[in-house]
Amino acid sequence: MDMRQRIGALAGEMLQKAFPEAQGLPEDLAALLEVPPEKSMGDYAFPCFKLSKALRMGPPMIAKKLAESADKPEIARVECVGGYLNFFFNRENFARELLNAIMAAPEKWGASQDGNGKTAVVEYSSINIAKRFHLGHLSTTVIGNSLKRIYDFQGWKTVSINYLGDWGTQFGKMIAAYKRWGDKAQVEAGGVDEMTKLYVRFNDEARENPALEDEGRAWFKKIEDGDEEALSIFRWFKDVTLRDAMKVYDVLGVRFDSYDGESVMAKKTDRVVRELEEKGLLKDSDGARIVDLEPYDMPPYLILKSDGATLYATRDIAAAIYRKETYHFDRSLYIVAYQQDLHFKQLFKVLELMGYDWADQCQHVAFGMVSYEGQAMATRTGHVVLLDELLTRAQERALAIINEKSPGLENKEEVARQVGVGAVVYATLQNNRIKDIDFWWDRALNFDGETGPYVQYTFARCCSVLRKAPEIAAAPDYAALTDDEAQALLRLLSRFPEAVAEACLRNEPSIVTRATTEIAKAYNKYYYEHRILDDDPAATAARLQLTDACRQTIKTGLYLIGLDAPERM
Numbered sequence: 225m226d227m228r229q230r231i232g233a234l235a236g237e238m239l240q241k242a243f244p245e246a247q248g249l250p251e252d253l254a255a256l257l258e259v260p261p262e263k264s265m266g267d268y269a270f271p272c273f274k275l276s277k278a279l280r281m282g283p284p285m286i287a288k289k290l291a292e293s294a295d296k297p298e299i300a301r302v303e304c305v306g307g308y309l310n311f312f313f314n315r316e317n318f319a320r321e322l323l324n325a326i327m328a329a330p331e332k333w334g335a336s337q338d339g340n341g342k343t344a345v346v347e348y349s350s351i352n353i354a355k356r357f358h359l360g361h362l363s364t365t366v367i368g369n370s371l372k373r374i375y376d377f378q379g380w381k382t383v384s385i386n387y388l389g390d391w392g393t394q395f396g397k398m399i400a401a402y403k404r405w406g407d408k409a410q411v412e413a414g415g416v417d418e419m420t421k422l423y424v425r426f427n428d429e430a431r432e433n434p435a436l437e438d439e440g441r442a443w444f445k446k447i448e449d450g451d452e453e454a455l456s457i458f459r460w461f462k463d464v465t466l467r468d469a470m471k472v473y474d475v476l477g478v479r480f481d482s483y484d485g486e487s488v489m490a491k492k493t494d495r496v497v498r499e500l501e502e503k504g505l506l507k508d509s510d511g512a513r514i515v516d517l518e519p520y521d522m523p524p525y526l527i528l529k530s531d532g533a534t535l536y537a538t539r540d541i542a543a544a545i546y547r548k549e550t551y552h553f554d555r556s557l558y559i560v561a562y563q564q565d566l567h568f569k570q571l572f573k574v575l576e577l578m579g580y581d582w583a584d585q586c587q588h589v590a591f592g593m594v595s596y597e598g599q600a601m602a603t604r605t606g607h608v609v610l611l612d613e614l615l616t617r618a619q620e621r622a623l624a625i626i627n628e629k630s631p632g633l634e635n636k637e638e639v640a641r642q643v644g645v646g647a648v649v650y651a652t653l654q655n656n657r658i659k660d661i662d663f664w665w666d667r668a669l670n671f672d673g674e675t676g677p678y679v680q681y682t683f684a685r686c687c688s689v690l691r692k693a694p695e696i697a698a699a700p701d702y703a704a705l706t707d708d709e710a711q712a713l714l715r716l717l718s719r720f721p722e723a724v725a726e727a728c729l730r731n732e733p734s735i736v737t738r739a740t741t742e743i744a745k746a747y748n749k750y751y752y753e754h755r756i757l758d759d760d761p762a763a764t765a766a767r768l769q770l771t772d773a774c775r776q777t778i779k780t781g782l783y784l785i786g787l788d789a790p791e792r793m
């Protein structure tokens with residue numbers, strides 16, 4: 225039911241009929257179709273200017289000849305205006321065919337098989353051990369979760385990876401601090417905050433007592449060498465951090481297939497260094513080993529420090545190769561803030577220089593900064609907004625609104641979670657990911673604006689209309705759906721599959737957010753201007769089917785951006 229394709233095919237038939245001898249005409253007529261700026265100019269306009277040369281005829285004359293050969297009024301009628309041929313859908317048939325196509329497999333509307341047989345690795349969230357989960361990790365987590373769902377829906381096999389930041393000399397320092405001043409029960413209870421305190425104290429005291437640094441280094445060495453005690457403390461730090469993160473993931477409905485982080489890749493860097501060496505890519509630079517990227521206008525990529533230690537970059541090369549060899553991906557996505565733009569450009573270039581022809585399957589999916597009610601999330605005054613606090617507050621606020629608007633609702637707490645979290649996630653995925661986000665409560669939780677709660681509320685409204693509907697035996701009369709509001713809604717529903725495909729192609733969940741929001745807005749407009757349940761059962765049946773198609777498509781759209789869809793609000 226792709227109307228663009230159908231009108232394109234129709235234009236092709238007309239062209240064939242009007243100019244059977246013509247040569248050298250464009251192949252893909254559907255791609256030439258334009259959406260006219262005004263409804264009075266039709267649903268699609270076909271510009272005849274591009275045919276002028278091949279047909280040796282002025283565009284208005286071409287349009288006129290094409291119009292004369294039109295003979296499919298059941299699809300669309302045509303009008304020529306200047307050099308354009310305007311197509312007007314046959315409204316009744318459009319409604320019938322589209323709704324039948326959607327209702328044939330409602331939960332699959334917008335799905336495709338584009339990705340069949342292909343694998344996408346999606347890396348997101350990638351939190352750091354012994355650090356708090358702050359607002360900066362919100363975007364990567366929700367963009368990645370949404371992209372995973374979108375890729376799945378487009379037929380890809382996906383592998384989601386939380387690439388833990390769990391390697392570095394700081395962990396040696398943390399163990400040293402724990403051994404000196406730490407308390408097991410306190411760390412268990414205080415979690416990451418307690419670990420941070422230990423780390424801060426270590427750095428403070430090391431300024432007075434530099435011998436501490438050696439102690440830290442020694443413990444890190446023990447981690448590297450696989451010392452029992454060091455490893456068990458290190459693993460425990462990890463468990464405590466992940467335990468807290470899991471709470472956030474549970475609230476968001478986020479899951480990962482793998483938690484293989486930097487510590488796993490640190491074991492695989494020997495091979496990387498050897499390979500770089502063999503391929504003649506390593507150079508000395510003040511004792512350190514680098515890949516020179518000057519010919520590509522980039523700073524050098526640092527592979528080994530002068531003490532022989534590997535770096536973030538080295539581990540990322542190992543991780544890329546590991547992912548290719550383990551998952552045989554066709555696309556490998558890194559959902560990471562744009563600050564790491566250069567790092568990924570360098571990484572992909574080095575993979576290419578190493579001769580990996582799959583380097584161009586790796587993509588950095590960058591996103592902008594998040595601030596909170598006008599304040600950067602970590603200012604010099606130490607104002608840090610933590611994700612778990614934000615989500616808790618969102619649920620409390622949503623609960624307060626529900627208590628005010630629908631005090632009798634069952635399951636209030638659960639709905640408050642869905643709505644509060646939905647507001648936060650929606651706000652994150654509302655605009656192009658590269659744009660900076662400023663999060664404001666009043667904006668995110670406004671039930672009337674373009675927000676998560678507004679779209680969820682529209683879904684609940686569709687559910688409520690369908691709950692109240694009587695059993696109808698009559699077949700739907702699609703002539704009841706030829707008004708402008710129904711048609712606007714149908715057009716949006718018909719374009720939903722294109723939106724999902726484009727979101728997948730451009731790794732841009734906001735395209736789905738927008739398409740879903742537009743459907744919700746159009747449904748509400750329809751709902752206010754038309755009676756859905758009226759005396760004519762066949763007309764009622766058609767309007768209920770339209771409502772059902774909206775309900776399903778909105779639910780799919782919400783799911784794809786990571787929101788739940790409560791049936792009552």
Ligand code: ARG
Nearest residue numbers: 350351352387388389540560
């Ligand atoms: N853990 C890092 C951070 O929080 C992000 C890791 C990004 N992924 C990667 N493959 N380098 O900043």
